[in-house]
Amino acid sequence: MxxxxxxxxxxxxxxxxxxxxxxxxxxxxxxxxxxxxxxxxxxxxxxxxxxxxxxxxxxxxxxxxxxxxxxxxxxxxxxxxxxxxxxxxxxxxxxxxxxxxxxxVVAKPRMAARAEAQAAPAPAPAPVAAAPAAPPPVIQQPARGTMIIDTPVRAGQRVYAHGCDLIVTAAVNNGAELIADGSIHVYAPLRGRALAGASGDSDARIFAMSMEPELVSIAGYYRTFEDGLPKELAQAPGQVRLLGDRIEVIAMTSALHR
Known part of the structure; x- marks a missing residue:
């Protein structure tokens, strides 16, 4: 049946x-x-x-x-x-x-590196007998774009990092909202809403120097904190990641020792 x-x-x-x-x-x-x-x-x-x-x-x-x-x-x-x-x-x-x-609030991504940038050619070395074969060239992948916000994100403000990661170096206040298609890094207190992997990237993460969010989300899965975070995680450096369909918040020190 x-x-x-x-x-x-x-x-x-x-x-x-x-x-x-x-x-x-x-x-x-x-x-x-x-x-x-x-x-x-x-x-x-x-x-x-x-x-x-x-x-x-x-x-x-x-x-x-x-x-x-x-x-x-x-x-x-x-x-x-x-x-x-x-x-x-x-x-x-x-x-x-x-x-x-x-x-x-929308800012243009700052590219950490540009694929089209090329170094000037070095002078050709003098001929040397029995010179060893040159190693194969190292191919570097272009870095992912990054949006950087240097000012506090106030209540009612919404920042969307389209197609890239988001870095915020100032406080994110209650009522503010961060959205990124990539990961979110907050080098200050995170008190508002943070939505990473907005375009479906389940590997995206959220990092904060002081975890105090109202809501976090990765790839559409979310978790709220009406009663606050556990004592060992509140107002401490931490990260948010997606495990299956479950949002996990862990201390940064725990991640470093795994």
């Missing part, structure tokens, strides 16, 4: 979503309405209910105030749902969050 596997009513995994970037060069609602009408050509299905990140980095410092409710409504009328704001100055962060939007 076969038995049907019992499935949970709901299963939740951490995932990332693709969002379009809308770069604002103006804050005038009539100008923005006209621009969106021209962009879509009046087609109601030009966008397909996609998420949008509003990039305001191109606005001048003396730009008129942004009418956030009207701006959000404009994008939604074109089947775009604003979810975050990129390149927001600190003075606008609280206002942005109050309208239900998050803060998106």
């Amino acid at each position: 076969s038995t049907t596997p019992v499935r949970k009513p709901i299963e939740i995994k951490i995932s990332t979503v693709v969002a379009v970037a809308a770069i604002l060069n103006d804050t005038s609602m009539p100008a923005l309405q006209e621009a969106m009408a021209q962009l879509t050509g009046g087609a109601a299905d030009y966008f397909d209910d996609e998420f949008a990140i509003l990039d305001i980095g191109q606005l001048t410092q003396d730009h008129p105030p942004i009418d956030w409710p009207a701006l959000i409504a404009l994008f939604k009328s074109h089947r775009l749902t604003p979810v975050a704001v990129r390149n927001a100055p600190p003075a606008l962060e609280a206002e942005i969050i109050s309208h239900g939007l998050s803060l998106d």
Whole structure:
């Protein structure tokens, strides 16, 4: 007699979503309405209910105030749902969050090495009788890209290292979120959410000098810490890894002695 596997009513995994970037060069609602009408050509299905990140980095410092409710409504009328704001100055962060939007922080990866870099050829040595055969050339694989954040990641901010590892050298506060397709390294307290292996890399890991996270995730599997970490792991150097379908948090010293 076969038995049907019992499935949970709901299963939740951490995932990332693709969002379009809308770069604002103006804050005038009539100008923005006209621009969106021209962009879509009046087609109601030009966008397909996609998420949008509003990039305001191109606005001048003396730009008129942004009418956030009207701006959000404009994008939604074109089947775009604003979810975050990129390149927001600190003075606008609280206002942005109050309208239900998050803060998106994206930096360009810094490559530790470039495959195309080549050393200058060395001068040819003088002929030597019975010279030994030259060893085969050593082929070096290009290093994986790395995004480096040197400033604290505050509540409401979200940093996504697309296609690379993420290194943060400052504190990650409660309510902040780190996402990386590779591994995450925090050389400071990690108090927010950290999601490594976002594109499915189950070998990715999370390292922190002081483990105090709200949530950690690797390749979609996650673990929360409503009651805090065990005493021996809390506020101590540690790492997070995925074993099968289980998230494991271990002290850094334990890993070194294995």
